[in-house]
Amino acid sequence: MTGRRTGAGPVPDTWILFDGGEVPAVAGEPVSAALLAAGVRTVCRGIRTGRPRGVVGIGTGEPGAQVRTEGPDPRPMAPATRVEAREGLRVSGLAGYGRLPEQAPARGGDARWAHCDVLVVGAGPAGIAAADAARAEGARVIIADEAPEPGGDARGGGRDAWAAATWRALARAPDVRALARTTVTGHYDHGEHAALERRGRDDLLWRIRARRTVLATGSTERPFAFQDDDLPGVMLAGAAAAYVRRHGVLPGERAVVAGCHDEALWAAAALHDGGARIAAVADARPRTGSAAREALRRRGVEVRTATSVLRAEAGADGGVAAALLAPVGPDGAARGEPVRVPCDLLAVSGGHDPAAPLAVQAGARLRWSAPHAAFLPEGLPPTTVCVGAAAGTRDAGAAEEEGRAAGAAAARAALGPPVAPPDPVHTGPLGPLAGAPVGGLPDVMRSRGASAQGHGGEGVGGPAAPATPAASSGSEADAPAMALFCVTGPGTDAARVYVDLQRDAALSDIRAAIAAGMDSIELIKRHTTIGTGPDQGRTCGTVASGITAHLLGRTMDEVGGTTPRPPYAPVPFTALAGRARGDLIDPLRRTPMQPWHEAHGAVYEDVGQWRRARYYPRGREDMHAAVLRECTAARTGVAALDASTLGKIVVAGRDAGTFLDRLYTGNLSTLKPGRCRYGLLCTADGMVLDDGVIARLPDGAYLVSTTSGNAETVLDHMEEWSQTEWPELCVHVFNATDAWAVVSLVGPRSRDVMRRLAPGMDVSQEAFRFMDLREGEVAGVRARVLRVSFTGELTFEVNVPSWYGLAVWEAAMDAGADLGITPYGTETMHVLRAEKGFIVVGHETDGSVTPLDLGMDWALSRTKDFVGKRSLRRPDTARGDRPQLVGLLPEDPGTVLAEGAQLIGGAPGPGAPRARSQGWVTSSYDSAALGRSFALGLLRSGRARHGEVVHAVHLDTAVPVRVADPVFYDREGSRKDG
Amino acid sequence: MAEPAVPRRRSPAEGLLEGSHLSELSFLAQAELRVDAEEADAASRMAEQFLGCPLPGPGRATGNGAPYVLWSGPGRYLVVDSEATGRGLCAGLSAALGGEYGRLCAAVADLSAQRTVLELSGPDAEEVLARGCPMDLHPREFGAGSYAQTVIGKAAVGLHRTGGPGPSGGDATAFRILVRASFADYLARLLTDAAAGVRSAREGAVV
Structure with a gap:
């Protein structure tokens, strides 16, 4: 048995059925939490390999546990982290492919338009503060977040009460819409955004037109790759800690934590505080941040520096049973003998990628930031601003300040008199800010700098304070994050170093693509299928870029990332259709x-x-x-x-x-x-x-x-x-x-x-x-x-x-x-x-x-x-030889020609010359007045050919027809007067 | 042979709208007025005598029912009158503008039966319309007395806000929707369906 409830969280009050078996659950918690608490490690299977896969993350970035659900929230395919447990829910694991319900459609769909001055995407500290500030300026605000509750990545930390209270106030405020369970799936021209709101059996597709957009989309934790990194029990470290903090669910009893930045160390502390035995903590960096190291030391845990996971080892149940730790260099190459450390939870973290797809769709470019070990968006248009973790700010307090300033500035800009867009020349590396039209948007660069240098983790993680990664800095001055994408050693089987779990694509696939001559990340994506799964490479995109950069000997900026086209998350067709279905699909006049x-x-x-x-x-x-x-x-x-x-x-x-x-x-x-x-x-x-x-x-x-x-x-x-x-x-x-x-x-x-x-x-x-x-x-x-x-x-x-x-x-x-x-x-x-x-x-x-x-x-x-x-x-x-209108009388008066039949000269047949079309039948009917069939057609030089017999060919039949005057009835026109 | 019975008029959305906040204002006289855009000011002065109100500017409606005038493009107006007949309305307008050989290049057509008028009212009216109409209908942007040509679903409509915040609106939210007769059936069913969608969302389809 691995995984349990710590007792600090709510007590299960309902049941769900997973693959036919009853699993106790807390209503509203993600199904992944219930499965982890019940010790369910294998949730689904790999699409190509059939290898067992379990819960990897929390929230939307879930490369592992894909499920199909029936009952109150039916979905052909969804990450287990995004389905809320509730009574009567039936869950089954998927092997890569979704399956529609037998009786379609399971979900209802509706669509609507909405307009606002300021759209805030994301309800973490930065987003909530931005929405609140924009509201205070008198703006019409829409704030949307994927999760059922506000708080974002900081949820489970010290800001939950503030986030919930501010969210409630926003929801009650006039001219503000606070949309939970709502994913903004795309940014389009003129400030139009699409967003999908999930409401149990129904979906509501929002088309939102916003004057200004604040992207507080947070970040996605990414893993690093190593052999057998796909085993159930291998999880993202921040996600494992978040299950403890948010849901009182401990994903494993005996944990090995491996990372390359201080937040992974704070995650280890959180797992420890939740009751896990910390078997080992490995950090690929030669030196860790002092505060995090000290916090772990107080918990009796020593950090093994310049060390990482070379390989995971499976146990009898197919899940992870041990981690092989080895000394690693800055390029991820393992040196020396590995040490085997038994564990049932291998929590890894390679860093945090700002969730930038919407920013890129709005016009931003991504640039690699070495201190953040991440791609950060830059060069946004003046109507869009990116704040908080989405802009690389890891500290929740700094993110909240950034959001507040950006929300107020966006509101003032939206409500102010229209101004000409700034000269692009003045749009510096942080375009939206340097070119801000009204009221001085915040200098995010400065606040970013502050978070990079000024929050050395003072106070956080002390004995009395909860270990909250979101409250700490990801790049402490004394030990910045390191870029670690893949750990390999001499004996590593590259075909089992999985990069994209959803596509079962491995290191060996990237190597094969490069060996075949592909040197663009877009081509490598298409060759390997990395990043084409349901989560569109959210957790594996940067890892693939990093491995590619290493193999090609290029910088991260030279390799870049793939284009994140909308939609950002799967959108059911039923939602796209809205009410345009059945007899409302098109007006019937x-x-x-x-x-x-x-x-x-x-x-x-x-x-x-x-x-x-x-x-x-x-x-x-x-x-x-x-x-x-x-x-x-x-x-x-x-x-x-x-x-x-x-x-x-x-x-x-x-x-x-x-x-x-x-x-x-x-x-x-x-x-x-x-x-x-x-x-x-x-x-x-x-x-x-x-x-x-x-x-x-x-x-x-x-x-x-x-x-x-x-x-x-x-x-x-x-x-x-x-x-x-x-x-x-x-x-x-x-x-x-x-x-x-x-x-x-x-x-x-x-x-x-x-x-x-x-x-x-x-x-x-x-x-x-x-x-x-x-x-x-x-x-x-x-x-x-x-x-x-x-x-x-x-x-x-x-x-x-x-x-x-x-x-x-x-x-x-x-x-x-x-x-x-x-x-x-x-x-x-x-x-x-x-x-x-x-x-x-x-x-x-x-x-x-x-x-x-x-x-x-x-x-x-x-x-x-x-x-x-x-x-x-x-x-x-x-x-004279254009197709001309003629009448056509089939030689057999009982034959009604097919409209569209081609007209050819001689009868076709074996030995006949290859026939060329000389025209076609345009209208063909049986006639009561004529007592026979007749047709109209367009025939080359047809007016000169009355009386001639041609053939009308349709499918495999050729019918002889006589060319005639197109007026068949009452040629004198005597009947029009009665 | 049968003497033809007194013919009965039938309005395009008859029988479709019982029990909702949607109703049909049937058989209103409607005339379309066209003038060259650069002569709009002169036309407004000449028409005002007859209409009792000036011609509206872009995006606006003038008058209060008998008649009211809707701006439907540069030099284009739709005159709606709940008391006159279409023929009477056209004759009066035409005379006011000097007839075909007057100074202005103006033309008037009686198109009373071209469109019907649906009225949507109640606190949810904006929400119902948002289910099909891409326009921003917030009172700050589209207050009482605003008129726009837009779409609801796949039907082209004229949308006139008659109630709610604005110079001439009361407290209650109300819109008039002008729709071509052959689209009335589709639009009435679409709006009825949208209203049900808004209701079920409100009643907590949210789990």
Whole structure:
């Protein structure tokens, strides 16, 4: 049995299940603490090696114990140090890969925005002080911390009461948000940050926009590498001590502590005070800090200097049973015979890396500081400042002072008048401070210097004082920290010197990468996979850089570190999605008639964001049968289409006509009020952008209709030309798409229905001609009626304010009931228009088709210029062998071609020449009116090839088809008047 | 043949909002007014006579309901009136500005049914909106009488703060959201869902 509760902490009040076995736990403590207290050493397995792994750290930097949880806080994969124990929690160890729950999703997700003057990341001494000072200046503050409780790395020391009280006060203060269990996962442009708040089963993703950011992100303790450093029972020294101080959990009975800085010695003292037997303390430095050495001496522990761990030895349970200690040089090379020291806890520490990913994302560079034996951020932009352990300040008191000054300065800068960013020339090595715009930000360099030199550990660690690393200095004047990354000796097996436990990547992998010629840390990362695990190299990144620097004979700055891209911690997709899931994933635009379609069993088709009725099956009809029936009704009786989705743009202003003349291919300024004209719209390169009917309203303005999916595109096109090219024209465009519902009454009997619906309107052929627009009452509602036709049949397009859309639709259905009025959907609409050879933008056009290709030169004005006109004379657009619109009749009238099928000349087959595509099928249907299948297509030189037989190839079938005129039905146009 | 019954209007979010702090102000008259941006001052002087209030500056609303005017871009205004008809509103505005052949390059369109107006009120209104709207809605930045065009979820909206701290707001927080009719169903469901999210967060989904 190894590991127990010291009795100084809370008593277990609940149970969790670990791999099926009950483990007593204190509600709210990390699962790792409960496992250590219960003597569970092996928590999970290595991803490649299957070697046993246990708890290594505390907090987020956990390279060892990865678990999957179910119950109140379900997660496919999480470090055991970050899951809070609570009743009903079921925990199991993972072998490298997370596993989603059987019934997804286990977690709820939500997302929100928030804004503040000052965002403080981290709630250690520096962060809490910064937030409190910013609040006192009147700033809107958000402070976020990963842990359930405030205090940061200093938790368990003398500042807990202050931290808790200040946090509570912050949480109650107006305009302050104190977010626990919240990881700020990324810094983006313009002060935007993403943060993930964990709330039991739910996650809340915050998008925080901050004017100023104070990064008080603390540091991550890093190990150093040696053979079999991955054995359960090998832990980070500061983490082992923190389990004692914070949770009253002693991770081992007999401890060996090895480090290269004084904080590791203070950790040894804490383990001793927690009740562990200290079997040995090794320090790689020739000389240790005097205060820490003295503190250990008083506890009867002698420090072995210039000594470190060469190898760990496993016991029967697979966990550590002994440490082999050997004298080491400054480069980590072991000299001389190792000494075997039995232990069940091997607590190691190689130093502390400022948690700098957010600083780097904000623009900082990392520079190696020899006195800190760490990379420190520098060159931050003026909107971001880094304080406390994140800036290398190890002393908690100094960190608090730094934070207070930085928080107040950030608040003043955020609330002050906007100032121009400082000249980059003045942004010195500590950019944010030298270039501080307002009020003088604190000189962190000076306070850093103070912490490096002035806090020689006086008082701390004395007999009466608790041994608190956070209260001591990491770089005492008489013995600064040493950079130790790896300890090896002549017999070391480099394949078992693990650098990244999460990837099972070892020293031998780095050596292999370098031997293969890689000399950039980014390449070595990709070759070895070091730093690509769930913790993104938080504990092993600097170790990998240090080993690389040693192997290449370069400085730490020459090697540097890998780029810490967001997100800093894993973010579940459910949180990213927020409420954009299910039927809220995208807006579903509905017409006012939707309730009727719903009640009458419509089958839908989503067109852009619109939900449109595709057809209305009766009884057991399939689409084919329903569409043939709907087509017949439109050609022989009366049918109705909900055409409300048509784009509608009002173009007004003195020069509206001139403006439309310049944009559309036809003449529109000559259009008289109350008349309509078909129009084609091209882009500057001469390609068809959209088409539609343009009506002149009685008040002189124009009502332009667009393809349903194209309203915004056409509106933008109009705004662009009017604003950037022709600002001298007096023209204003309005989007009126949603203002009007449109009931399109189609067929030879539609006039009868109109007579009943609009008794006051003369709808006779003489009074209401094709391409007329009339205003008047329809079904008791003021309406605009257009006599246009997209089917070739007599059509009344009734436009009413959208509030009345449903009522007028229902009135039309009632009025036409005895005539067999038939609702039809988009599929029938397509068949009817294709029978007439009418194009649909997006079917017959794809951005590479000109009006000439479509045989629509009749729509092009010869007397005036329009956008795209010149491009139609380019050699390529004018050549005769471009793909041209044709009709296609399959030789077998029962075959409906596949849309998109390629057209080739001769029949393919063995021995036939390799066929080249000569075009493709753009629309293809079965037709009730024609009694056969038909299609439209674009075929090279197609207009000259009517009568020719080509082949339509789709997948493995080639179908012979005859090329024809694209107008199949009523070529004379005699039916449009009924 | 059946004589058409008196037609019933149906508002875009009808029946979606019972029992929440969200309600629909249906069938308001709405006119869009456009003038060349450099003529905005002159237009404001001419329109004020008819509207009873000047045209608002950037990011603001003027007037108090019958009508009120929202700034929706340089030279662009949305006039909302709870008492007039869209046609009456447009005719009056158009006449005030001198008609199509007046001195100004102005145009007016009756777009009453283009948008509906949702009203969101109550102490949680800002929190609910923050679940979908990226703007800073703190009263210090967006007080009563502020108007902005923004998005809520994936719907483009006009957002008007009518209640809360500001020159004309009362104590109670209230927003009016102008949304295009075809997006009203999506937006109403999104806001209802967001309100439930805020409620459950408040009621201690936190473990």
